[in-house]
Amino acid sequence: MKPTTYAILGQLAFRPWAAYELVKEMRRNFHYFYPRAESGLYAELKKLDQLGLARSESQTKGKKDRLVYTITEEGRKVLRDWxxxxxxxxxxxxxxxxxxxxxxxxxPGVVQNALIKTRLDSEELLELAQKVGREYLTGIAPAQSEIVLRACVFDFLVHYALLYKDWAIKTETYLARASQLKQEDSIELAKDSIRTTMKKFGMEGAQLGYNPTPPPPSRGL
Amino acid sequence: MKPTTYAILGQLAFRPWAAYELVKEMRRNFHYFYPRAESGLYAELKKLDQLGLARSESQTKGKKDRLVYTITEEGRKVLRDWxxxxxxxxxxxxxxxxxxxxxxxxxPGVVQNALIKTRLDSEELLELAQKVGREYLTGIAPAQSEIVLRACVFDFLVHYALLYKDWAIKTETYLARASQLKQEDSIELAKDSIRTTMKKFGMEGAQLGYNPTPPPPSRGL
DNA sequence: GGACACATGTAACGGGTTACATGATTTC
DNA sequence: GAAATCATGTAACCCGTTACATGTGTCC
Structure with missing residues (x-):
């Protein structure tokens, strides 16, 4: 019984699913906080059947047979225990x-690359979140009745995505600025940044290393 | 060459390390965004030596011999390429x-448990971050000269930790409130939450499903 | 001198991914 | 009817963890 097992079992607890649909739904739901390769999910489903935690029934849709999995009472118990x-x-x-x-x-491109990748990925997540959010608001989400809980997940995911996006953007600016300063000034900039963050969140020690009268930057004339 | 390899190689690129110190430093640095079991690191060091990406030299400290690892030119090249x-x-x-x-x-305890665990873990991370922040501000951090870059990492980690903490707290409140409402009202609460989050971040579709004139909650008298 | 943290491993296990395989169904 | 996509797997591999093993300083 590995964590993945329970994730699937949990998805199965909502309602019976055809394998493919289940896999897609899990991708949609879990991809950003519990990602698993799809091939593994199919394998896991078979095992759930063998263990008697789910039962599979073949249904005909179009011309092809598909297995529809249903959770068993035993399965529910196992899930509850976990x-x-x-x-x-x-x-x-x-x-x-x-x-x-x-x-x-x-x-020289390393930092840029890393920040751009981060931003792009976060934006992808934001797109998805936006789509999902709209579905819940219009009432057409596949799990509409779960909205109270899903709203928490939604909330987390949006803030999570924004964490990366905001960070990538501000870091880009910060590093660009730092690279134009003399070393000692960039160090002061870094300390300022640390100090600001600490102060912002009420962490003790934010006043440390503070230079009481920083010499004003001498501008020409 | 797996990612872990490069993480170690990278740490080695700053300066030579005795195995144990290296492991500790990596824990401190990477634990929250690139966690690896310590035993694996020792193994990986041996492999770096075999591959010629690092050289190990036995040094005597006290009565015990310890292996001190130094990155090689080849190692630096491999790291750069990666x-x-x-x-x-x-x-x-x-x-x-x-x-x-x-x-x-x-x-009934599931939600509580999950939220409490989340909050505790986030607070642990915040403690660490605070300690590290103070070290940099007072100038006694082991990698003081790296402060410009490390400030970015610090910034990310603090916001990352706060994401969990804030989320855990607000979710606790939200769910407590929702559980006291009639089902339809809790659904409205959920939609409000989604709407608010979307609006807050300028996502389109936030106005969907909005009930223009919600009946004022009737209070007695 | 017993206990406990320090310092360094190793062997086995296992979960998860990659890469491929296969038929069926839709699309043009 | 060729190509692409849907739908479902499977076998091999690999990365990483767990759980131990062992000697060594150090503290009271």
């Missing part, structure tokens, strides 16, 4: 940030 | 959100 289990922590892998971190060992 | 490669997308696994999504199939 849900009463301790959740594990969120877990992120952010390649772009790693590259930024190491960017001084690469060519 | 950095010029396309980054992959960010990739999140958020068990808590999955559980929230499926919470109606579990007992």
């Amino acid at each position: 849900l009463n289990t301790e959740p594990s922590s969120f877990h992120l892998e952010f390649d772009g940030l790693l590259r930024l971190f190491l960017s001084r060992f690469g060519g | 950095l010029n490669t396309e980054p992959s997308s960010f990739h999140l696994e958020f068990d808590g959100l999955l559980r929230l999504f499926l919470s109606r199939f579990g007992g």
